[in-house]
Amino acid sequence: MRGLTGAGPDRARGSSQAVIAAGAALAAIALFVAACGTGGTGTRDEGPAHASAVAGAVASASPSPSPTTGYRRVDAVSLLKKDPAVSATVKRQLKPCSGDNYPVEVTYGFLTGGSVNDVLINVSDCGDWLGIGTYVYRNVGGTYENVFKAEDSPVVAEIDGTDLTVTKQVYDTNDTLSNPSRETVITYWWKAGRFTEHYRHDTYYSKTGGDTSAPDN
Known part of the structure; x- marks a missing residue:
């Protein structure tokens, strides 16, 4: 390899060990950032959910609460099954x-x-892994309450900062x-105790090739 020619066994071995050590350190940093980050799309717990993860077993990679906010995991499958709105x-x-493995992403x-x-x-x-329902639960006095649902499949939602973004395929x-x-x-934005539509964007799929986008509302 260019730059290592004629380095000799001991020198080459030392260089390899240094590279491996540096790579391991970078990998550890990357995993830490990925696990602890609470950036624009929220903190993903699992998906599709594993039974032990859904049951609320806290892994070492769980994000730590900030000084002003609390982090709490839930039993997602149990929460949905007990919810009369589902x-x-x-x-x-x-x-x-x-x-x-449950078809649930939290x-x-x-x-x-x-x-x-x-x-x-x-x-x-x-069967086809299409989204059939999306729900938001809010902690109210220690109990999680359903404050949003969409079951017009195919549908999926994500957290974008403090915005709730819902994507639907229309047939x-x-x-x-x-x-x-x-x-x-x-x-959607949270206003006056509920989610309110802020704006929407439609992309129309042409049957003859090429897509067209409608202006945002």
Whole structure:
């Protein structure tokens, strides 16, 4: 390798060890940042959820609470099953797809201005992995309450800073599953105790090739 030619066994071995050590240090830093970061898209817990993770086992990579906010994990599957606002159709999907892996993805963030993290849960179908439901739970006096739901599949949501962003695929008559007519992205803000639509953006898929975007509202 250029720059190491003629270095000799001992020197080459020392250089290799230095490179390995540096690489390990960089990898550790990267893992720490990934685990502890609470950036623009929230802190993702698991997805699809593993049974032990859903049960609330706290891993060493769990983010630490900040001085003014609290981090709390939840049993996502149990929370959904006990929630009367969750439809029977979605509840039927709350079973392991394989092994003990549930079709559930959990993200934590601060959407509603509370002192404890809010919980965003996306539920998918085991067959085609399309989003069939998305829910936001807010901690109120130690109990998590459902403050948002969308079950018009396919649907998925994410946390973008303090915004809730919901993406929906829209199908017209005779559209196939792989060819929706448009995609709608809606951004919600928390105002006066509830989520309010702030703006939306529609992308129309052309049946003859090429997409067109509608102006934001």
